[in-house]
Amino acid sequence: MSEVVGQKKALRKALAEELCLMAEEDPTLVVLTSDSRGSVTLGRFAQEHPEQLVECGIAEQCEIGVAAGLALSGRNVFVCAPAPFLAGRAYEQVKLDVAYNRAPVRVMGVSGGVSYGELGTSHHSLEDVAAMRAIEGLMVLVPSDATQLRALVRWLSAHPCPAFVRTGRGDVEVLYEAGTYFEPGHAVTVFGRTQDDTLAILAMGEMVAPAKHAAELLAEQGVHARVLDMFSIKPLDEEAVVESARACGRVMTVEEHRLAGGLGGAVAEVLAERCPVPLRRLGIPDEPTYEAESPEVFEHYGLTAEGILAHALAMLE
Amino acid sequence: MPLSPSKLAQLEAKAREVRRGAVTMTNRAQTGHIGGALSETDYLVALYYHLLNMKPDNPRWQARDRFVLSKGHCVEPLYWILADLGFFPREEILQFSKPGSHLIGHTNREVPGIEMNTGALGHGLSGACGMALAAKLAGEPWRTFCLVGDGELAEGSIWEAAMFASHHHLDNLFVAIDRNGLQITGPTEEVMAQEPLAERWRAFGFDVDEVDGNDIEAVIAALEASFERQGKPHLLILHTVKGKGVSFMENQTSWHHGRITAEELERALADLADPADPADEEVAS
Numbered sequence A: 001m002s003e004v005v006g007q008k009k010a011l012r013k014a015l016a017e018e019l020c021l022m023a024e025e026d027p028t029l030v031v032l033t034s035d036s037r038g039s040v041t042l043g044r045f046a047q048e049h050p051e052q053l054v055e056c057g058i059a060e061q062c063e064i065g066v067a068a069g070l071a072l073s074g075r076n077v078f079v080c081a082p083a084p085f086l087a088g089r090a091y092e093q094v095k096l097d098v099a100y101n102r103a104p105v106r107v108m109g110v111s112g113g114v115s116y117g118e119l120g121t122s123h124h125s126l127e128d129v130a131a132m133r134a135i136e137g138l139m140v141l142v143p144s145d146a147t148q149l150r151a152l153v154r155w156l157s158a159h160p161c162p163a164f165v166r167t168g169r170g171d172v173e174v175l176y177e178a179g180t181y182f183e184p185g186h187a188v189t190v191f192g193r194t195q196d197d198t199l200a201i202l203a204m205g206e207m208v209a210p211a212k213h214a215a216e217l218l219a220e221q222g223v224h225a226r227v228l229d230m231f232s233i234k235p236l237d238e239e240a241v242v243e244s245a246r247a248c249g250r251v252m253t254v255e256e257h258r259l260a261g262g263l264g265g266a267v268a269e270v271l272a273e274r275c276p277v278p279l280r281r282l283g284i285p286d287e288p289t290y291e292a293e294s295p296e297v298f299e300h301y302g303l304t305a306e307g308i309l310a311h312a313l314a315m316l317e
Numbered sequence B: 001m002p003l004s005p006s007k008l009a010q011l012e013a014k015a016r017e018v019r020r021g022a023v024t025m026t027n028r029a030q031t032g033h034i035g036g037a038l039s040e041t042d043y044l045v046a047l048y049y050h051l052l053n054m055k056p057d058n059p060r061w062q063a064r065d066r067f068v069l070s071k072g073h074c075v076e077p078l079y080w081i082l083a084d085l086g087f088f089p090r091e092e093i094l095q096f097s098k099p100g101s102h103l104i105g106h107t108n109r110e111v112p113g114i115e116m117n118t119g120a121l122g123h124g125l126s127g128a129c130g131m132a133l134a135a136k137l138a139g140e141p142w143r144t145f146c147l148v149g150d151g152e153l154a155e156g157s158i159w160e161a162a163m164f165a166s167h168h169h170l171d172n173l174f175v176a177i178d179r180n181g182l183q184i185t186g187p188t189e190e191v192m193a194q195e196p197l198a199e200r201w202r203a204f205g206f207d208v209d210e211v212d213g214n215d216i217e218a219v220i221a222a223l224e225a226s227f228e229r230q231g232k233p234h235l236l237i238l239h240t241v242k243g244k245g246v247s248f249m250e251n252q253t254s255w256h257h258g259r260i261t262a263e264e265l266e267r268a269l270a271d272l273a274d275p276a277d278p279a280d281e282e283v284a285s
Helices: A009-023 A044-048 A061-073 A083-087 A091-100 A126-131 A147-157 A205-220 A239-250 A263-274 A294-300 A303-317 B005-029 B034-051 B078-086 B092-095 B123-139 B156-167 B197-205 B217-226 B260-272 B278-284
Strands: A008-010 A029-033 A051-055 A074-083 A105-109 A139-141 A163-168 A171-173 A190-192 A199-203 A225-229 A232-234 A251-258 A279-285 B064-071 B144-148 B172-178 B205-213 B234-239
Touching: A008 A009, A008 A303, A009 A029, A009 A044, A009 A091, A009 A147, A009 A163, A044 A171, A061 A074, A061 A083, A061 A091, A061 B123, A061 B156, A074 A083, A074 B078, A083 A091, A083 A105, A083 A126, A083 A163, A091 A105, A091 B123, A105 A190, A126 A139, A126 A163, A126 A232, A126 A251, A126 A263, A147 A163, A171 A205, A190 A205, A199 A205, A199 A239, A199 A263, A199 A303, A205 A225, A205 A251, A205 A303, A225 A239, A225 B217, A232 A263, A239 A251, A239 A263, A251 A263, A251 A303, A279 A303, A303 B217, B005 B034, B005 B092, B005 B217, B005 B260, B034 B144, B034 B172, B034 B217, B064 B123, B064 B197, B092 B156, B123 B144, B123 B156, B123 B172, B197 B205, B197 B234, B205 B217
Parallel strands: A029 A051, A029 A074, A074 A105, A105 A163, A139 A163, A199 A225, A199 A251, A251 A279, B064 B144, B144 B172, B172 B234, B205 B234
Antiparallel strands: A008 A171, A139 A232, A190 A225
């Protein structure tokens, strides 16, 4: 299964499809849910591979602990549930049962960020990247499209290690051609990279597409920016961050996450020590989150192509 | 199968030896959760010297029985036993809690024979559930054992795991509670009451039994009987004495964790000495 560039596809659906394919090939694959099979669109998986689905009920701490026990016993384990509950409620289990035990559990947090929109803060995960990247031994990935999601799930299956992966909920523009290879620790340039670039936009997840479109709009105005897909928050591609800062002289980060400690924080840490340049971080500020569906939330906080464009122009003045 | 008198004597002697090892380790390192280490020793000896199917020279042997110490702070007797059985060189036990050593004050998978890093309470049981489930899914006959503390039962994650074990009919899971009645702050029933304990676990769908947890013969008999019962996960409430075997530590809240001075060590070892051989006494008189 694969997508076409320009098409729209929800990453959680691509995840469910990919897991179905993998379950057929790999009898050791096991998926855990916490009353979450609906929200991860695992209905078909549950029907076709019932013996490879473990239901834990609304008990994320138990779910992660059980996942660790299964992984330590040799199973190929993926936990699939909403990101806010996996990253929040079960944080200690991810830190200890998974990462500290080096149990190769892939914690797949869907509907992250403000995907749940008007359901409010209890269902948002705007601090998950900050919290997870501080855990020693845990990989942190935020895929930007369905193609990349499929590739990373395959990569994780072939490279057992503790990992937290966050996706959204809705349909997202496909940026990459089917079969594109991705490797954690290696950022991907999705736009630009010329001698004349005066701004590097580092984006993650659902912000990569609008960042790319903003760069296209800038180009129409004769302004050159490059855009990097920072799907690999940990390990972070520090060389790509430094190189883009040196080449462009200016860096902007864009994320569906609080400003504290996420992609912007990670980039700021690297730049401050290795290549201090003007940095502007776009994201969700530290205030009660605007309550609306996620597209309206993005609009409200300028996390759109137009909003990114406006910030870019302001930086370049 | 009832134990022969000589086998029982051997196990009881081993339990004294393990206790002597635990107090010595604690004194040498000047740190150890010795109270709960002493209360759980008879159960550990029953497992490791009689019931568990494992291979010290192949700690990750796929068909082994698993044991998870969810009350991971009481690690001294477990490390001592693993060294004694040859999971790692005996002399390494001298490194317990020394700088840079893997033999830290909680369970550590870097130590051969340890199945899961624990320490933060309430985690081990769900890990044990995952292991038991793995055996079920693969149709493999190995068993999973898990020891939890009674203070630890206040953690909600224990009850999530209990629900899970029951719902998934993990009758290959054997949970035991080291019911010594004490925790750091004082008696469990004063800090956060756990009674009625057996009823709670029965209500959660467990097959429950209770036994004197410092009676090795009774512990083995209870566990072997539980091996024959199918359909539900198993719980064995081990009624134990915290600090068991060392007169000045028994039932003392203050000995939850201790350093053990040289003088205290001498007294403890005297309490834990093997009884004089009656044959020697006859010769002497």
